[in-house]
Amino acid sequence: xxxxxxxxxxxxxxxxxxxxxxxxxxxxxxxxxxxxxxxxxxxxxxxxxxxxxxxxxxxxxxxxxxxxxxxxxxxxxxxxxxxxxxxxxxxxxxxxxxxxxxxxxxxxxxxxxxxxxxxxxxxxxxxxxxxxxxxxxxxxxxxxxxxxxxxxxxxxxxxxxxxxxxxxxxxxxxxxxxxxxxxxxxxxxxxxxxxxxxxxxxxxxxxxxxxxxxxxxxxxxxxxxxxxxxxxxxxxxxxxxxxxxxxxxxxxxxxxxxxxxxxxxxxxxxxxxxxxxxxxxxxxxxxxxxxxxxxxxxxxxxxxxxxxxxxxxxxxxxxxxxxxxxxxxxxxxxxxxxxxxxxxxxxxxxxxxxxxxxxxxxxxxxxxxxxxxxxxxxxxxxxxxxxxxxxxxxxxxxxxxxxxxxxxxxxxxxxxxxxxxxxxxxxxxxxxxxxxxxxxxxx
Numbered sequence: 517x518x519x520x521x522x523x524x525x526x527x528x529x530x531x532x533x534x535x536x537x538x539x540x541x542x543x544x545x546x547x548x549x550x551x552x553x554x555x556x557x558x559x560x561x562x563x564x565x566x567x568x569x570x571x572x573x574x575x576x577x578x579x580x581x582x583x584x585x586x587x588x589x590x591x592x593x594x595x596x597x598x599x600x601x602x603x604x605x606x607x608x609x610x611x612x613x614x615x616x617x618x619x620x621x622x623x624x625x626x627x628x629x630x631x632x633x634x635x636x637x638x639x640x641x642x643x644x645x646x647x648x649x650x651x652x653x654x655x656x657x658x659x660x661x662x663x664x665x666x667x668x669x670x671x672x673x674x675x676x677x678x679x680x681x682x683x684x685x686x687x688x689x690x691x692x693x694x695x696x697x698x699x700x701x702x703x704x705x706x707x708x709x710x711x712x713x714x715x716x717x718x719x720x721x722x723x724x725x726x727x728x729x730x731x732x733x734x735x736x737x738x739x740x741x742x743x744x745x746x747x748x749x750x751x752x753x754x755x756x757x758x759x760x761x762x763x764x765x766x767x768x769x770x771x772x773x774x775x776x777x778x779x780x781x782x783x784x785x786x787x788x789x790x791x792x793x794x795x796x797x798x799x800x801x802x803x804x805x806x807x808x809x810x811x812x813x814x815x816x817x818x819x820x821x822x823x824x825x826x827x828x829x830x831x832x833x834x835x836x837x838x839x840x841x842x843x844x845x846x847x848x849x850x851x852x853x854x855x856x857x858x859x860x861x862x863x864x865x866x867x868x869x870x871x872x873x874x875x876x877x878x879x880x881x882x883x884x885x886x887x888x889x890x891x892x893x894x895x896x897x898x899x900x901x902x903x904x905x906x907x908x909x910x911x912x913x914x915x916x917x918x919x920x921x922x923x924x925x926x927x928x929x930x931x932x933x934x935x936x937x938x939x940x941x942x943x944x945x946x947x948x949x950x951x952x953x954x955x956x957x958x959x
Contacts, residue, residue: 711750840899
């Protein structure tokens with residue numbers, strides 16, 4: 517700070533002059549502090565991080581409490597009202613969701629470089645682009661919160677940092693997750709299941725399906741526990757989407773909401789700790805019109821089976837056991853009666869056609885069969901029939917033991933042969949041959 521101008525020593529200061537001079541020095545000092553306070557583009561990285569995290573904390577509080585005035589202070593509206601309007605809609609939809617946590621965590625890097633086409637819209641004002649982590653938990657469902665990425669762009673205005681975008685920047689690999697609250701007003705339905713409270717998030721136009729799911733959930737949870745056991749939470753969060761975009765936002769582009777009714781998803785999975793976070797069952801927008809009551813019952817139990825087994829399931833495990841086992845639970849009769857030919861014709865019509873045309877399969881379906889659009893339906897049905905045979909021939913407990921062994925990650929044919937021999941006391945070839953005869957007799 518420049519020193520105040522030096523006064524001549526020959527001038528004798530009167531008392532009131534000294535007082536006035538002191539006031540002048542304080543005034544200049546205060547002005548000097550304002551003049552040399554670092555601008556946003558001159559801040560240290562650590563100072564910028566502190567300010568941006570404080571902004572994110574304020575943003576989370578404003579969204580969670582639907583505070584319009586606070587949102588208006590946080591969001592930069594110089595480019596139009598769209599972002600603020602979207603934030604208000606999100607806050608209103610989120611207000612009825614039973615949350616245990618909702619916050620944003622700053623990422624490890626603050627990128628100052630943004631595409632020129634974007635930067636030009638903000639003139640000389642400093643920008644920071646970063647992917648933050650949305651941390652949230654649903655009451656009664658999430659023992660630990662789940663995390664989702666949100667691509668953020670911040671701009672420094674005269675009155676501080678502002679949020680100017682939560683969309684990925686053009687030409688970057690960043691991503692923004694959209695929750696069900698980003699797709700319109702929500703309705704919350706709950707069901708008391710064996711593990712506590714299960715929650716269904718839906719929209720007004722999918723409320724009928726949500727109510728039917730709530731009715732089915734208690735018995736579906738019990739049906740899974742009857743086979744898998746009770747070493748799982750016994751509850752779930754179910755999302756009922758009302759558009760293809762919303763379904764894709766939840767499950768990704770690998771699944772087509774026009775062709776399937778529901779998908780079980782999760783975030784982090786730690787089989788060593790027997791833990792999975794962010795587990796949800798997501799129903800497609802077509803599910804309400806496609807599923808009969810029996811179909812809904814089977815789909816819900818199938819997906820709950822995935823929820824129960826996911827903490828002990830490693831990616832890359834054989835698809836025939838993963839999907840066949842879930843379908844077995846989905847279609848299993850509560851009476852324990854053996855599967856009949858009529859059951860097979862109803863549940864596996866594509867397989868029946870193939871058996872009548874070419875005979876019973878001589879091997880279990882491969883992972884490639886499940887990925888092939890022309891083969892996937894038959895692959896699911898074939899896997900289901902093989903698992904049904906194993907359950908009837910060797911027992912449900914042995915079937916579940918086989919699942920737990922084979923779900924431990926990618927396995928060779930030799931590994932699978934060893935599992936059959938060790939757990940079922942039969943060679944894999946003999947099991948397949950006997951299944952073929954069992955299937956032929958019923959078809």
